[in-house]
Amino acid sequence: xxxxxxxxxxxxxxxxxxxxxxxxxxxxxxxxxxxxxxxxxxxxxxxxxxxxxxxxxxxxxxxxxxxxxxxxxxxxxxxxxxxxxxxxxxxxxxxxxxxxxxxxxxxxxxxxxxxxxxxxxxxxxxxxxxxxxxxxxxxxxxxxxxxxxxxxxxxxxxxxxxxxxxxxxx
Amino acid sequence: xxxxxxxxxxxxxxxxxxxxxxxxxxxxxxxxxxxxxxxxxxxxxxxxxxxxxxxxxxxxxxxxxxxxxxxxxxxxxxxxxxxxxxxxxxxxxxxxxxxxxxxxxxxxxxxxxxxxxxxxxxxxxxxxxxxxxxxxxxxxxxxxxxxxxxxxxxxxxxxxxxxxxxxxxxxxxxxxxxxxxxxxxxxxxxxxxxxxxxxxxxxxxxxxxxxxxxxxxxxxxxxxxxxxxxxxxxxxxxxxxxxxxxxxxxxxxxxxxxxxxxxxxxxxxxxxxxxxxxxxxxxxxxxxxxxxxxxxxxxxxxxxxxxxxx
Ligand code: SF4
Ligand code: SF4
Numbered sequence: 180x181x182x183x184x185x186x187x188x189x190x191x192x193x194x195x196x197x198x199x200x201x202x203x204x205x206x207x208x209x210x211x212x213x214x215x216x217x218x219x220x221x222x223x224x225x226x227x228x229x230x231x232x233x234x235x236x237x238x239x240x241x242x243x244x245x246x247x248x249x250x251x252x253x254x255x256x257x258x259x260x261x262x263x264x265x266x267x268x269x270x271x272x273x274x275x276x277x278x279x280x281x282x283x284x285x286x287x288x289x290x291x292x293x294x295x296x297x298x299x300x301x302x303x304x305x306x307x308x309x310x311x312x313x314x315x316x317x318x319x320x321x322x323x324x325x326x327x328x329x330x331x332x333x334x335x336x337x338x339x340x341x342x343x344x345x346x347x348x349x
Numbered sequence: 350x351x352x353x354x355x356x357x358x359x360x361x362x363x364x365x366x367x368x369x370x371x372x373x374x375x376x377x378x379x380x381x382x383x384x385x386x387x388x389x390x391x392x393x394x395x396x397x398x399x400x401x402x403x404x405x406x407x408x409x410x411x412x413x414x415x416x417x418x419x420x421x422x423x424x425x426x427x428x429x430x431x432x433x434x435x436x437x438x439x440x441x442x443x444x445x446x447x448x449x450x451x452x453x454x455x456x457x458x459x460x461x462x463x464x465x466x467x468x469x470x471x472x473x474x475x476x477x478x479x480x481x482x483x484x485x486x487x488x489x490x491x492x493x494x495x496x497x498x499x500x501x502x503x504x505x506x507x508x509x510x511x512x513x514x515x516x517x518x519x520x521x522x523x524x525x526x527x528x529x530x531x532x533x534x535x536x537x538x539x540x541x542x543x544x545x546x547x548x549x550x551x552x553x554x555x556x557x558x559x560x561x562x563x564x565x566x567x568x569x570x571x572x573x574x575x576x577x578x579x580x581x582x583x584x585x586x587x588x589x590x591x592x593x594x595x596x597x598x599x600x601x602x603x604x605x606x607x608x609x610x611x612x613x614x615x616x617x618x619x620x621x622x623x624x625x626x627x628x629x630x631x632x633x634x635x636x637x638x639x640x641x642x643x644x645x646x647x648x649x650x651x652x653x654x655x656x657x658x659x
Contacts, residue, residue, distance in 0.1 A: 187640060194624075194625065197624045197625065198620060198621075198624050200624075201379050201620065201623055201624040202620065204378075204379050204380070204381060205378050205379050205620075206378075207381060208381075209377075209378070209381055209382060209383045211381065211382045211383050213383070213386060
């Protein structure tokens with residue numbers, strides 16, 4: 180008899196305790212973000228596709244078109260073309276085909292001038308494969324535009340045609 | 350009478366649309382989500398859009414069903430629901446028919462729901478539907494007994510089956526103060542009677558697909574849905590009349606008070622649903638027979654003794 184009532188009260192109390200928990204959650208502010216209208220800021224650690232770092236001092240990239248990233252990439256999805264300007268090589272084209280990228284990070288690690296990083300871009304959707312081809316130079320120009328800078332001038336070789344393709348013809 | 354009928358049908362539809370929206374909002378907020386937000390202000394028109402979609406759906410009748418019964422079940426579940434609104438006193442002058450046996454009529458007709466669930470489950474020719482129907486009947490029989498006994502203890506105090514008389518008897522103090530145990534028992538039984546979680550084993554979706562209405566589509570399913578939410582309104586309205594003083598309140602008009610109390614009880618029932626896990630079948634039945642019915646009897650006896658002594 181005692182056990183019967185005891186069980187009843189213990190049970191009832193546990194139900195009340197449960198309801199107290201849910202009502203506390205009921206009045207708590209909502210955590211869901213209404214996505215297309217509100218967006219969360221990504222953490223800096225988020226690994227989106229790679230992009231060129233904008234150097235805070237020179238406001239340009241640090242890439243020397245050495246082609247290390249092109250050779251290292253296990254999926255061979257990076258294309259870099261550079262030209263020699265005043266004994267310095269500069270890229271004219273830096274394009275990745277993101278649909279093949281495994282986000283392994285080898286390109287970021289191998290770059291001798293530390294010119295690459297992972298972007299915070301998470302809104303990646305496209306209607307065709309071509310939409311996943313990302314022009315990193317254009318992205319850098321867009322980033323420069325946010326601080327009011329014009330697009331980078333296209334480097335032109337001084338004399339004879341010295342364009343070298345660093346693309347691996349594997 | 351025609352006006353009343355149209356009024357009841359309008360109330361039933363608007364109430365169901367509102368309750369579905371409310372349920373989704375309550376569920377969402379308990380889970381820290383916003384719930385429907387897109388159609389109308391905070392998704393208020395979402396259920397209207399859903400209803401239009403439901404009406405547009407094809408009515409599929411599976412082969413091998415028991416056709417007449419299969420087609421009749423959604424109608425049978427809905428008809429008593431309309432009758433129940435006849436006697437609910439929304440305000441002193443807002444009762445369609447203030448019958449002498451009002452509360453009996455409500456309990457008698459709300460039992461018809463079980464018949465319709467059995468019809469739907471049996472005629473669907475589907476094992477899950479039959480399981481759902483069997484469980485529903487066992488559950489409804491088990492929970493109707495304590496429901497009636499708790500209502501009896503109120504009727505003993507008032508000495509009338511008339512709903513307006515029960516409200517009139519609460520002019521000094523609401524019966525929830527005098528009969529807290531009866532109120533608790535009534536709410537538990539009402540939750541079970543309307544097949545709501547945690548007593549929703551007739552339509553336990555994780556084991557029985559959708560229970561007795563698995564084979565229904567389109568507006569036939571819509572009628573079951575409508576009936577469920579209307580039943581919720583009815584049991585809450587009866588709880589309001591029996592325990593919360595019906596339309597009594599201050600400043601605001603009586604009908605507003607009545608609706609506030611009804612929706613407060615509905616909120617409580619929804620709150621149950623999003624807190625408690627579903628019971629197992631044996632737990633459900635033994636809870637009714639071993640706990641609720643004895644307690645209801647004791648409550649009735651104590652009430653009768655108290656009335657005799659004072
Ligand atoms: S992260 Fe890996 S796969 Fe992606 S571009 Fe860099 S090296 Fe290639
Ligand atoms: S490894 Fe770095 S510097 Fe060399 S081409 Fe790639 S991004 Fe440019």
